[in-house]
Amino acid sequence: MPAIIDPGYPHQIMQHLKHITGSCRWLACSSLLLLAQVAMASPRMIPPPQPTANKNAPAAWIGMLLMVVIVGVILTISLMPSRRGHQD
Numbered sequence: 001m002p003a004i005i006d007p008g009y010p011h012q013i014m015q016h017l018k019h020i021t022g023s024c025r026w027l028a029c030s031s032l033l034l035l036a037q038v039a040m041a042s043p044r045m046i047p048p049p050q051p052t053a054n055k056n057a058p059a060a061w062i063g064m065l066l067m068v069v070i071v072g073v074i075l076t077i078s079l080m081p082s083r084r085g086h087q088d
Helices: 008-040 060-079
Strands: none
Touching: none
């Protein structure tokens, strides 16, 4: 004789979890489709604004020169021998 298993307790929980995950899956898919549709909608054809902040920017070689000077100062200071006294 096969063992009698109570199908009520685990079955109801599993059905509830299946229902919850199914609705969450439907909600996630529908929201992704909605977002994709909004992203693909073409806005009015307005040209992008032209940047005005960098019109008087310095040349690129000035930044490179500044970087070389800073690196040179750091290397010079770090390669200096330490002046230790005879008591150290």
